[in-house]
Amino acid sequence: MRTVTVGTRGSTLALAQTHWVVARLKEEWPETDFRIQTIATKGDRNRASLISMAKEGDKGFWIKEIEDALLAKRIDIAVHSLKDLPTSQPEELEVASIPKRVDARDVLIGKEGMKRLADLPQGARVGTSSVRRKAFLKAFRPDLQIVGLRGNIDTRLAALASDEYDAIILAAAGLIRTEMRHRIDEFIEPDIMLPAPGQGALALETRADDDLTVEVAYAIHDHTTDDRITAEREFLAGLGAGCMAPVGAHATVKGGILTLEGWVAALDGSQVLRATTSGDPSECAELGAELANDTLGQGAQALVDAAHEQIA
Numbered sequence: 001m002r003t004v005t006v007g008t009r010g011s012t013l014a015l016a017q018t019h020w021v022v023a024r025l026k027e028e029w030p031e032t033d034f035r036i037q038t039i040a041t042k043g044d045r046n047r048a049s050l051i052s053m054a055k056e057g058d059k060g061f062w063i064k065e066i067e068d069a070l071l072a073k074r075i076d077i078a079v080h081s082l083k084d085l086p087t088s089q090p091e092e093l094e095v096a097s098i099p100k101r102v103d104a105r106d107v108l109i110g111k112e113g114m115k116r117l118a119d120l121p122q123g124a125r126v127g128t129s130s131v132r133r134k135a136f137l138k139a140f141r142p143d144l145q146i147v148g149l150r151g152n153i154d155t156r157l158a159a160l161a162s163d164e165y166d167a168i169i170l171a172a173a174g175l176i177r178t179e180m181r182h183r184i185d186e187f188i189e190p191d192i193m194l195p196a197p198g199q200g201a202l203a204l205e206t207r208a209d210d211d212l213t214v215e216v217a218y219a220i221h222d223h224t225t226d227d228r229i230t231a232e233r234e235f236l237a238g239l240g241a242g243c244m245a246p247v248g249a250h251a252t253v254k255g256g257i258l259t260l261e262g263w264v265a266a267l268d269g270s271q272v273l274r275a276t277t278s279g280d281p282s283e284c285a286e287l288g289a290e291l292a293n294d295t296l297g298q299g300a301q302a303l304v305d306a307a308h309e310q311i312a
């Protein structure tokens with residue numbers, strides 16, 4: 001029996017999504033034995049200094065150790081949240097497969113009487129440490145107070161019980177995958193808060209020359225998800241921005257047409273540039289690049305640069 005070792009971080013979410021991936025792979029490859037290996041990353045060990053790590057240009061703080069394990073052949077497939085994966089991989093590695101995406105939206109979870117964003121009282125305190133969520137929240141409701149909120153999903157949900165927050169914002173996908181959908185009070189529509197590029201999608205990374213494993217992983221590839229997230233990530237890349245930028249992107253495919261929406265915001269929400277384009281899904285990369293150029297033409301570079309400076 002062939003054995004494929006699947007590597008992941010050890011958080012509840014990372015393990016839940018890896019168990020889901022392995023169950024899907026096992027359906028396609030019943031003769032293969034899949035093992036799960038957990039790996040601690042710098043992001044797991046040192047949560048407090050995410051911002052300072054970003055300042056050092058250390059983009060892959062959730063993935064470096066996992067990619068090292070792939071290169072050293074300790075694991076064969078790495079499972080990542082796609083939105084945490086930099087837009088390019090080391091030369092010896094590749095994203096071999098992108099499974100079907102779950103809900104890309106952000107959600108609100110609130111205390112009693114604080115269950116809808118539009119209905120929150122004046123000056124309500126909303127927990128998030130995402131610059132994108134903060135900027136779009138401030139643009140929608142300048143009165144809201146944004147309070148930092150870090151940690152894995154369990155930590156963030158527990159923090160809501162404290163006095164510091166009236167409501168918190170999380171990705172729907174994380175709650176759905178950890179069987180906590182029932183905790184969601186409101187799905188925030190993309191016309192209020194555009195999701196992060198790739199939110200709700202996973203990436204299976206392999207060694208580029210490991211043909212057998214690439215084939216195993218590719219069996220659960222979803223072409224429509226791939227087209228959508230390619231458009232979203234090309235938009236982000238075209239802006240020269242990373243996952244710490246106040247940038248949202250969301251692509252949908254309906255009736256054979258891909259529609260991509262992209263937003264770039266000032267950190268304080270005082271300005272949001274919005275653009276949209278559509279075309280054939282096979283043109284997904286070009287559509288992303290074109291949309292980045294469109295927002296650059298509207299002055300997006302100044303917003304991205306200002307965000308880089310303020311965060312650094």
Ligand SMILES: NCc1[nH]cc(CCC(=O)O)c1CC(=O)O
Pocket residue numbers: 081082083084169170171172173174198199200201
């Ligand atoms: N940055 C952390 C992170 N990375 C992936 C998810 C879960 C959602 C997903 O798969 O996109 C989360 C938590 C969150 O943003 O609430």
